[in-house]
Each structure stands twice: as C-alpha cells, then as structure tokens.
Amino acid sequence: MDIQYISTRGQGGRVTASQAILQGLAHDGGLFVPETLPEPLYSAGALADKSYKEIAFTVMKKFLTDYTDEELKACIDAAYDSKFDTDEIVPIVKVGGAYHLELFHGPTIAFKDMALSILPHLLVTALKKNGVDKEVVILTATSGDTGKAALAGFADVPGTRIIVFYPKNGVSRIQELQMVTQKGKNTTVVGITGNFDDAQRGVKEIFSDEELGKKLSDKGFIFSSANSINIGRLVPQIVYYVYAYAKLVGQGVIKDGDAINITVPTGNFGNILAAYYAKAIGVPVHKLICASNENKVLFDFFETGVYNRNRGFILTSSPSMDILVSSNLERLIYAIAGNDAARCSELMNALSGEGRYEISASEKEGLADFVGGYATEKETADRIREVYEQEGYIMDTHTAVASHVYDAYKKSTGDETPTVLASTASPYKFLTAVLDAIGKLPENIRDDEFKKVDRLHEVSGVKIPKAVEKLRNAPVLHGRLCGPERMKAEVLDILTGRGY
Ligand SMILES: *Cc1c(COP(=O)(O)O)cnc(C)c1O
Secondary structure: OOOOEEEOOOOOOEEOHHHHHHHOOOOOOOOEEEOOOOOOOOOOHHHOOOOHHHHHHHHHHHHOOOOOHHHHHHHHHHHOOOOOOOOOOOOEEEEOOEEEEEOOOOOOOEOHHHHHOOHHHHHHHHHHHOOOOOEEEEEEEOOOHHHHHHHHHHOOOOOEEEEEEEEOOOOOHHHHHHHHOOOOOOEEEEEEOOOHHHHHHHHHHHHOOHHHHHHHHHOOEEEEEOOOOOHHHHHHHHHHHHHHHHHHHHOOOOOOOOOEEEEEEOOOOHHHHHHHHHHHOOOOEEEEEEEEOOOOHHHHHHHHOEEEOOOOOOOOOOHHHOOOOOOOHHHHHHHHOOOOHHHHHHHHHHHHHHOEEEOOHHHHHOOOOEEEEEOOHHHHHHHHHHHHHHHOOOOOHHHHHHHHHHHHHHHHHOOOOOEEEEEOEOHHHOHHHHHHHOOOOOHHHOOOHHHHHHHHHHHHOOOOOHHHHOOOOOOOOOOEEEOHHHHHHHHHHHHHOOOO
16 A cells, blocks of 8 residues: 655645655645555564564555665664664563553663664655755754754764754753764754744744745755654654564563553653554554643643643753644644644644634544643652662653653553553653652762762662763764744854854
C-alpha cells in the first residue's frame, strides 16, 4: 500500500513520505499526516523474537512507502548501532509498578535520540531520491533535548546545516553544555531570551515566510525541521511502542492480543502521538496516559475540551515539557475532527489568534483513548525519592512526572492493565533536581556541575554516561544570543553573513 502525506490544514498538497520529510512543515503551515493509515500489523506479539532493527524496518516500511527496502535498511543500520550503549537499544525495566521503556541509551541520553539518530539518514536519502541539489538547513527549536540530539545527528553530515535555538534560561546546565560544546562545521547554536514557545513560534514563522524561502532558495538552501512536526521524527518513534509490546509478549508478561496502557511524559505531544499511531496500526492499547508537569494545558484539555494557552509559563524541573503550545496535538485534532482540514484550520487559527479553542462534544468522544494527568514540582520530587528509597532506582524528572501520574491513575481507577512507561531521559541530565529530590545534594557542590555528576554516580551506582563524561573538558564553541524577534535576522546572518 502506497501512503501519501497531506497537510492537516488542507492546502499543502499531496506528497510522498520522502518529500514530507524534506519539507518538515507543509507550506500551508499545517503538519503532514498520512492520507490513509497503513494496514495494521498482522500481530505485534508475533514480533517477540525480532531485534530492534528488524521491528524498526517492519514498522517504518508501512509509513515510508517510497523508500526502497535497501534504503530503509541502510538508514536503520546507520542509526541504531554502537552509538547506543546497549545492544538492546531500548531496555525494558520494571520500576514503580510499570514497565519503563528506557529510551535514553543513545548518544545524547534522552529519548530524542530514538528518532534523531535516523532522521539525518532519512533526509539525506530523501535529497537523493528527489534529485534535490540544495543544501538542507535544519532549523530547530528546542526545549533542551531535541537540540543536542539533532546537532549530534546532523554534525558534519554532507549537504546539511543545522541551526538550533534554545531558551537561554530554560534548560538544565548539562543540556546547555551539551549544545554549546557541539563540534561540526555545519552546526550553529543560538540562545534566545525567551521561552520554548517563543523559539518554536519563531521557527514556524521562518518556515512559512515565502519571501525568505525564495531568497535562500536562490542561494542554494532549503529549510527543513528536526522538530517532531517532521514526520521523519514521528515514524521512528512508533517503533519502540511496537517493540515494547512484542518484548512483553516475549517475556510472558502479557499474551499476544492482551491490551497494555502507555504512559508518556508529554510536552510537544510527539512521543504520545507515536503511541496513538502504534495503536492505530494494531498494538492493543487500552489507555494512553498523557502526563504533564505544572504547565498542564493538556491535562485541562482532556478534562474540558478547551485548549487554552493563555496562562503563565512555568519553568519547572522537567524543562523539556515546559510547553504551552503542543504542536503535534494538531495531528490528533485533525483525526478527531474526522480528517476535516477546514475544521482543523479553524481551531488552529483560533489558537494563534485568541490563544484558545474548544472542541465539540462529538470531537471530544474521539479522545476516549486518552487520560490526562499532571504532577506538581513537589509530587515529581517526592516520586523520585519514593522510588529511589523503595527500589534503589533513580529516575529523571520527566520520567518521574509520568511515574507520579501513572501511580495516581492506578490508585484512583484500580486499572491493573500492564503499563509501559516512556522513560525519556537519564537522571544525569538533571542533576540538581534529582539530587535535591533524594536529599543528597550538599550545599558546597550545588554550583559545581561535575561534582554533582560524581555525586550522582556515588549514590546511584549508575555508570556515568559517555555523553556526560566528555563534557568535562569540552571547549565552549557557541555563544550566539538573540531576542525571539531577531531569529529570522540571525538565520540570514548565519547562512549568508560572514559569521558562518
Ligand atoms: C522532549 C521530551 C519530552 C516530551 O516529549 P514530546 O514528544 O515533546 O511530548 C519528555 N521528556 C524528555 C526528557 C524530553 O526530552
């Protein structure tokens, strides 16, 4: 079955998977979605004996139909190799009553590696397939983890340049160090004096600026995105939910056909949307539990059907989820509106105009698979401590948000369905918050990042990841800073100025 991609706003044409990956965002400002869903898997449980790479091929082949088998296999082989610190790629560990899918064993120790280690290969293949002889400029807004994972994936990849915008005061120190020490002639990192939503809005504006696009096209550049708005990010993320299901069948935790729940710490709604697609292609899922931090726009949305970003932006200890406008929700809205692009556009216009929209009662029925929950800062820290004290396992703050929400869900509903929980980052990325949570951060090392690394090693016994170890002596290579309103000028300067 040949899958084409169309825009959630209806005016973005009809393109192949590789073209959608090249474009990132559709020209009408919408997000690409498969025009029809692929045929479901014959049985997810039947994949129990398969490796991560084999399952990746089976799943991605369904969505990226214009890639040949050879092309897809080459991309998968190049992505899921020794960059990951375990042969399994994604270990599954039982913690706090849930099956943690540890998605942080890649080169930048956060789940973004799952997709961003393959996206550059998919993109470069797409360039060749479509005979594009321009340089692709990857523009990326990051709430902390995407930036580094994208930089690592695209550094020195021929035919590409990458520019990352991050909120200067909105990421952890380790996250910032990871980005500003990035090597690679084609990489640029820019701090902005704003929050993630400002960065994301700026990037979307640059994408839909036709005049700028034309000007840069004349100079031999085209833009694409490494954000989860790119279908090339989303599809590789479906893989690990299929993998998790298959492995739980293999381990005898469930029988093939039994349902699982999936709990996901959510920001831009990409990871949980991938779980929704996994269900759509045949993974038996009972509930998709969407966990937010104190920026609980999504929780409110699932409760009331009103999406309202008019509220204060809270900086939390789980910065990669500090988001008020969850871009990928647009794909779900499109689906629950019955694939009605006009309706989807109407709601998205209301969001950019008034900052809110409300779905209808019948649209709300489409959300029946989802449960929303959130964790306060205190609940997040308490959960880290509780699980550490009971099981000796240290979670990062994002995972702890999900763990709290799942635990509260289970207690209030009595739902005992085996649950997969997306564990999205290594605790080494969020040292201060994690050590504080377990009461093991002496005041005299509070401001010394690497003493905290050693401390976490001491109290957890978890090996210090290479990604952190190599930051100790890495020189800072990037220092650009600008206001959100200057992002476009900055991009022009980077691409055409002498500063590059
Ligand atoms: C990006 C990120 C999230 C949120 O994922 P979305 O796909 O944006 O919902 C959660 N945890 C961590 C550690 C992340 O890096």
